[in-house]
Amino acid sequence: MxxxxxxxxxxxxxxxxxxxxxxxxxxxxxxxxxxxxxxxxxxxxxxxxxxxxxxxxxxxxxxxxxxxxxxxxxxxxxxxxxxxxxxxxxxxxxxxxxxxxxxxxxxxxxxxxxxxxxxxxxxxxxxxMRRWLTAVRLGRPFVTVKWASSLDGRAAASDGTSQWITGAAARQHVHEQRAEHDAILVGTGTVLSDDPSLTARGDGGELLASQPVPVVVGERSLPATSRILKHPREAIVTGTRDLDAVLSDLYAREIRTVFVEGGPTVASEFIRRGLADDILVYLAPTLIGGPGLALGDLGVDTIDGQHRLTVTHVTPLGDDLAILARTRSGSSS
CATH class of the missing domain: 3.40.140.10 (Cytidine Deaminase, domain 2)
Structure with missing residues (x-):
């Protein structure tokens, strides 16, 4: 066997x-x-x-x-x-x-x-086989929520700048993770503020053979010049914030794994709704302070409501760490 x-x-x-x-x-x-x-x-x-x-x-x-x-x-x-x-x-x-x-x-x-x-x-x-089994059992794609932050949990400085908190090795690791997922998901806010390409690239900037389908969640329109619309795979612009509907549609499109790279609003909503199976955090040895938290409201009103995770991998990447943890929903899948 x-x-x-x-x-x-x-x-x-x-x-x-x-x-x-x-x-x-x-x-x-x-x-x-x-x-x-x-x-x-x-x-x-x-x-x-x-x-x-x-x-x-x-x-x-x-x-x-x-x-x-x-x-x-x-x-x-x-x-x-x-x-x-x-x-x-x-x-x-x-x-x-x-x-x-x-x-x-x-x-x-x-x-x-x-x-x-x-x-x-x-x-x-x-x-x-955990990713595939989870997707089939739940009837929705397996969801990995990713962010990069400082040691004090900040994903951006007070002026909104966020490039770059982590080093080159961590950023390359992100591209490899993109290539290992069927789709990559962000909110309209990320597209409008950062204009990301959301491609999976090698360390020389070349496109990797496997490219995730870009997915945009939210109701705001995107500029015709958005780089995401020039992605090698046709972008799915959902026009909704209904995550259940989005995931159901993606599953019907035979998408079984989704890499969530949206900002704090999107990431927090996936976690708050119990729709995240894995959490992948790139942790940099730096301090930023201020309001630019990596996550927003998770619906935790008392300490008993905290979202307990199980750390499965810790990977050194230059000066940074990649920490992979699974949620309770992911553990029971």
């Missing part, structure tokens, strides 16, 4: 589909074929592995898969049917598919007389 997980890591980080790996074993436990999912519209991991068998004959073989074989017609056919048709003798998977339409593969296999074992390394694989 761990080898299947390593195969899954070859798949694309972004996109609507899970990254899945599959290993086909013979009776002696030797690997006969293996495969992984390469993205939307390509064969799923099981079919990719089956295609490497002579004549596609899987009789006598065991399929070890990180995710329950799907049981629906989408861009490709159901993997449960492909395994049955190939004559697979046994299926072992880790995580159950939570999709309302794609789940049910284990029942279909068992109905066809194929023994199925589930839950192998389920905690490890679930953690690795």
């Amino acid at each position: 761990r080898h299947a997980l390593s195969l899954a890591a070859h798949g694309p980080v972004t996109g609507p589909h899970a990254r899945v790996g599959c290993v086909l074993l013979d009776d002696a436990g030797a690997t006969v074929a293996e495969g992984w999912h390469r993205g939307a519209g390509t064969p799923h991991a099981e079919v990719d592995a089956l295609a490497k068998l002579p004549g596609g004959d899987a009789r006598g073989l065991t399929a070890v898969v990180t995710l329950e074989p799907c049981n629906h017609w989408g861009r490709t056919g159901p993997c449960s049917e492909a395994l049955i048709h190939a004559g697979i003798s046994r299926v072992v998977f880790s995580v159950e598919d939570p999709g309302a339409h794609s789940g049910g593969g284990k029942e279909r296999l068992r109905d066809a007389g194929v023994p199925v074992d589930e839950g192998v390394l389920v905690d490890e694989v679930s953690e690795w």
